[in-house]
Amino acid sequence: MKYTVSIEVALPRERVVQLLADPAHLPQWLRGLVLHEPLSGVHGQVGTASRVVMQTGRQTFECTETITRREPADLHGIPKGSVVHFDREIVGEGMWSAVRDRLTEAGPQATLWVSENEYRFSSLPMRLVGLLMPGSFRKQSLQHMQDFKAFAEEGKDVREAKG
Numbered sequence: 001m002k003y004t005v006s007i008e009v010a011l012p013r014e015r016v017v018q019l020l021a022d023p024a025h026l027p028q029w030l031r032g033l034v035l036h037e038p039l040s041g042v043h044g045q046v047g048t049a050s051r052v053v054m055q056t057g058r059q060t061f062e063c064t065e066t067i068t069r070r071e072p073a074d075l076h077g078i079p080k081g082s083v084v085h086f087d088r089e090i091v092g093e094g095m096w097s098a099v100r101d102r103l104t105e106a107g108p109q110a111t112l113w114v115s116e117n118e119y120r121f122s123s124l125p126m127r128l129v130g131l132l133m134p135g136s137f138r139k140q141s142l143q144h145m146q147d148f149k150a151f152a153e154e155g156k157d158v159r160e161a162k163g
Contacts, residue, residue: 001130003138006114007145008106010153016111017075017084017103019152029151031158032056046070063092094123
């Protein structure tokens, strides 16, 4: 299963990528995050593997995230017109996923964030979820992007949201 979602954030691209890359901010916008800890490497750097635990309702899902691409490596002084790439692979019970994020300037105070997502399912339960509820994956990806936008632009924290 593959899909692409995108959102525009009303902040300069360099600020957006710095906020996205800072692990201290993850709990503020990544809804359902219980734990995100590097197992090897340095958070956000290529090759770093992290243990990630997410919770939705009563369901808890644990996976390993590996950073496969981050360009440029230095997120300060990014040349105008260049594209920032941040890719990762996520492996959990019965599934593999690749997320390929591209961040481009949409204006002096605006950033376009495009996220290409690919999922492969290896267990019967996950195949059924992918078959019966494919829209839920896209919806969740878009929700994370909208939560990040609200955090970056307005300082909203998903932990303070009701419902």
